[in-house]
Amino acid sequence: TWINVPSNAITDVGSALLAEALALNQTLVDCNLANNRIAAVEPWLTALKANNSLASLNLDNNPVSEAALAPVRNALLLNLQPVALKRALPRLLQNDPSLKTIDFSRFNGKRYHTTDSAHLLGMALRENNVLTSLSLRGNTLGAQGALELCPAIREHKALTHLDLTDNAVRDKGAAGLADALKVNKSVTSLVLETNSITDEGAQALLAVFKTNNKLTALNLHGNQISAARLAELEAQCTTNRQPASLKQVQPRLRENDDSLAALDFSRFDGARHYDDTAVALLAQDLKCNEAVLSLNLSNNTFGAKGVEALAGFLSTTTSLSELELAHCPIGDAGAAALAKGLQQNQSVSRLNLE
Numbered sequence: 001t002w003i004n005v006p007s008n009a010i011t012d013v014g015s016a017l018l019a020e021a022l023a024l025n026q027t028l029v030d031c032n033l034a035n036n037r038i039a040a041v042e043p044w045l046t047a048l049k050a051n052n053s054l055a056s057l058n059l060d061n062n063p064v065s066e067a068a069l070a071p072v073r074n075a076l077l078l079n080l081q082p083v084a085l086k087r088a089l090p091r092l093l094q095n096d097p098s099l100k101t102i103d104f105s106r107f108n109g110k111r112y113h114t115t116d117s118a119h120l121l122g123m124a125l126r127e128n129n130v131l132t133s134l135s136l137r138g139n140t141l142g143a144q145g146a147l148e149l150c151p152a153i154r155e156h157k158a159l160t161h162l163d164l165t166d167n168a169v170r171d172k173g174a175a176g177l178a179d180a181l182k183v184n185k186s187v188t189s190l191v192l193e194t195n196s197i198t199d200e201g202a203q204a205l206l207a208v209f210k211t212n213n214k215l216t217a218l219n220l221h222g223n224q225i226s227a228a229r230l231a232e233l234e235a236q237c238t239t240n241r242q243p244a245s246l247k248q249v250q251p252r253l254r255e256n257d258d259s260l261a262a263l264d265f266s267r268f269d270g271a272r273h274y275d276d277t278a279v280a281l282l283a284q285d286l287k288c289n290e291a292v293l294s295l296n297l298s299n300n301t302f303g304a305k306g307v308e309a310l311a312g313f314l315s316t317t318t319s320l321s322e323l324e325l326a327h328c329p330i331g332d333a334g335a336a337a338l339a340k341g342l343q344q345n346q347s348v349s350r351l352n353l354e
Helices: 011-024 042-050 066-079 083-093 115-125 142-154 169-183 199-209 227-240 244-254 278-284 303-315 331-345
Strands: 002-004 030-032 056-057 102-104 133-135 162-165 189-191 217-221 261-266 294-296 322-324 350-352
Touching: 011 042, 042 066, 056 066, 066 083, 066 115, 083 115, 115 142, 142 169, 169 199, 199 227, 217 227, 227 244, 227 278, 244 278, 278 303, 303 331
Parallel strands: 002 030, 030 056, 102 133, 133 162, 162 189, 189 217, 261 294, 294 322, 322 350
Antiparallel strands: none
């Protein structure tokens, strides 16, 4: 498992022969070549591409520049990581179109993915625009490992699913991920189960939703987060599953913005229609508003349940005068719910159910 040949006047010729032998060896762990006459490291870089066992190569007091030693150190660092990572990195860097999913959640019996693994993976991901799903579930990244991934997450345009379950990410790591997701426009699902995250980390994640409209699934089971904070986060995910226009208008409705006299949600945004859930969320905020005079929800997909929520708003509003619900599948049950709400309404003068 080790070779110890310091101070033996070994030149580049002998060094190259040793490196060639290393390429065929998978048991050597430690090689000491200090105080020799070795100037070329290229044979060792070539050997380390095939060798997965060497963890230490001592070239002290050889005529090798620091610049030349840097890639050797990186190659040795990679050899300390799980073999699966070493195999995946070249494909990530080459943007291999067949590599869309990486699952590093299975312990190989020798090494976990660590902070160093995350550093190497993050560097490769910054050059990649193909990967859509990454799982590092059940490893030992720690908070720093999560932070190592953040620059890549911030920039990546294809990644949609990230699972860092059981990695001791803690509040610091959660906060770093939150900052990255404020910029990221592709991740829709984030899994952070069992990571010792508290309300502090949850608060950082809540801030994500001020600018992020893509994150729709956030799994935080097994952390030390209060039920109230979890409910807030789930509510934000629910809102992100609705049309973007709803999220944009909600704060203004809650503030009773008097410039919102007319709301028109009849035009499909290319992503999501207003369904029962979206209309229920809208109706809840409309109850706090006295500025909206006209509401158009035509050409959407909500049915009777959505109308029931809307009817609750109609029974209390004193400002709405026009309501457009054309080409919506509300059915007889929806019509009945609407009639009930209008029985208690004195402001609506125009209703379109075409």
